[in-house]
Amino acid sequence: MPNNSVEQAYKQYIKDTVKLFDASGPDALEFAALLYHYESRIAEITPSESVLRDPLSSNHLISVGELSQIARSVPWLDLLRTIFPNSKLDHRTDVLVVSREYFSDLSELISTTDRSLLNNYLIFSFVTAFMPYLSADNKRVLDLYHREFTGVQEPMERWEFCIQTTNKFFSFGLGSLYERSPARLRVRQRNDYVLHKIFNQIRYTFANNLANSRWYPLEVKAQLTSKLNNMTLAVGYPNRLLDLGVINAYYEDYTIFIKDFFQNLQDSIRNAQRQLEMKLIEPMPESKWMDALSEESVSYIHEANKIVIPPHLLNPPLFHRNYPMAMLYGSLGVQIARAMLRAVDSVGLAWNSRGQLTSRSIYTNR
Template structure:
């Protein structure tokens, strides 16, 4: 998974859909048919890792919850997703303000409520503050939240004033300013692009600072293709998405009308903006191109020769706010073809159109921080694209903004009150057992030669683990230093958002001149996620994922290995998937594969591509080439988790009797697979499923379950699936 950019006021558009876990915190499930059903539906919200509930009470409730989601009339050998999750939507209907509701989002809902509680706690008295006693980071987060909640009253008074000030600071917007071109005799799009890089990592030119792949102790500049207003390039290019494109144009037009642009001009300019963005989308490469496009490393001199139509030294210097030398290294992926396409596009684009588009992208980024007048067209647009019936309540938007922009402060508050340290230690134990299992699995692989096996083993053993949270967030002083440059002021939410956004962008940008920090946390612990960082060969397990239903210290290990163990196994396999395999044990690019091993790898990979292609034909909801890395990780992860669990049983024979639930007719192995499957229970609106397929790196939840289990003989043994049944095909795919 890629790292998260902590832009505190990024546009929280449902259409973005970049990660259902990260960008869309959800409320408790709606009430259903009976009081018993309601109790089961909301059970996950009712207890914490440090709950005082007894072991028996936790296990009984969990077994009831798991049974409630199942549809036991379905043959598990034909459709294990429906067997495990057939009643999920009955107990967890998609809330009206969301486009999707899944197990991990239910977990995120629990976290969201906790953060709301923490951020609502009292703030220190203003009278106690002075130059020697500035506001603490945690109080800044609370004030940020408070101002966000109060923004409606404040912004209703000033309406578009903060936005207009923001636009003027960028040099103005031609559509609003009849005298714009008298003041801008020569339009410098490169300068505007450099000055607005904090907006989603760049407009027209994607810019980031990442680890240098050839010098592991340094950072380097990463140039890439632009992001798009609707994220998904297919929204611009495919006829089936024409409704979304028109909804987007109408969205732009309504915002212009709110800024007092006359109706005809608003229509014409919105059409120009969207028509340009269609051409820009066509200049970009699709997600699946990342599977075949190589990284190129140049210095600024070479970059200037290759793409001389852009003044790269000036652009990079403006972005960095400091002089950049000509021998500064630069990394490019996808950008080579994209920058050629961009050059030809800009040659035939009027400056008026280009300036209007670039400022629109900045406006789009900050629009969520204005009042209801401006959020209304955004919500209408989201409804068209995702099927979301109602807008997200303001308190959830505010919690998300604070957690995204000041995540280490909110995490510091969370771990003090809610985090159980035993879960951190148990996670590390489980991951270490999975790494040992990976080593053992290597011995079974007849397609891999001895030299490649040996290096794979070394890389797995060198894989570092960071679980829970970074130690420094327990220190208020460390958090205060981290956020000392953020200025949070009473009653100025829009300005507070810009302060947070620019702080986090500067923090990311300024890494260029510092040594690479191999222990950095790409995400705050209050994001429900785990990830593998291939440039550091490290697994990061965030505190908030170590909650029910993923993990609980009182669960049978069959559940903990089936859910959390599989997630961790999944991350280990990312170190050896089609992308991770290209990096060595230090995280540097290295071709450590023999030609014979590489040939076998490609052959094995084709098996998965063909298999998931067949699965995708059932509803055309994903592309197997785009989801390949995640599919490989799912398949390898479930194998690692099951084998590690089997080893645990062998070493803890006296505890096996407690591995099943007395009120369920499933043995411990069957519970392992049920726990795995129920972490992927989900309901998604049809519009959102279509929207996500062109950029989503994961297969839909249903196919993550079916694809992983149809290739695993231990599942077929556990449920006695006959050969030839859907989930026990005679031909199976296996890589790791």
């Protein structure tokens, strides 16, 4: 019997899913038990959340050749060449891995697992990835699982799901379309001025408190002061990302098929993979931080040392340039300050002012 309600809900989801593909009750029960056990073994060797959140502990530079020696059960070079066909990869190519031990343990787990179970795991992973996009009858299984797992009683409305899916693959296009509307273009400069004024005041206060703080050694103060001085603010989309030539070039490989949602979904997934490869081999100036433009709140991007304010936040009741400054500091000002603090927390100290990982400075309460 399942040990807890989470395990019970997940096993029931697995059983209900495979029954959609004509598995019998006993077969579905056995499938769920074996799959849950295998995923539990993966979870046991996966690094902890504290390690995954730590950029120094979770980023280790090794070559593809070394990775292939550590984890022999996976043909890494062939796999990476399939995912990134235009990147000219070989055994000398460097990659970042979360840890050598994890990939060694994962390789051993794969090599000691029955092939039929590995096949079932891969097929089930594929099915569940596409489950949200299937018909309402099939999706009802997923909705039931979400209700049991999260407590949400009603599934997302179909129109809302369609908007969410479109935004997932076309967030840049949708955001730039919104920003290029005449009403938005008229207020861009004034919004930018007000928010940079707030940003500069918060940064000045932060720097002043840092200079008078006894918490940090002098070398750490110098590092953080440099980081603050070089920190920038992006208020919505920069002008370059509103250029139709840039937008069209970004989406030039996309083909939209009328009345064929699933074909569009598959093509969008493939194109998203191509865009990821382009970010690695030929990044745009904004590649490090442009994804934050579609987030739900103000973000700080370590790699760019930049605070990003998504354009959809620049609307009442959260923001209007003519609101009293006290209201603006209490709304977006608080979010800007919270994002700025991320530059100097336990994770932020690992990044320098140029967005590069460095040895974390140690500080004590003096």
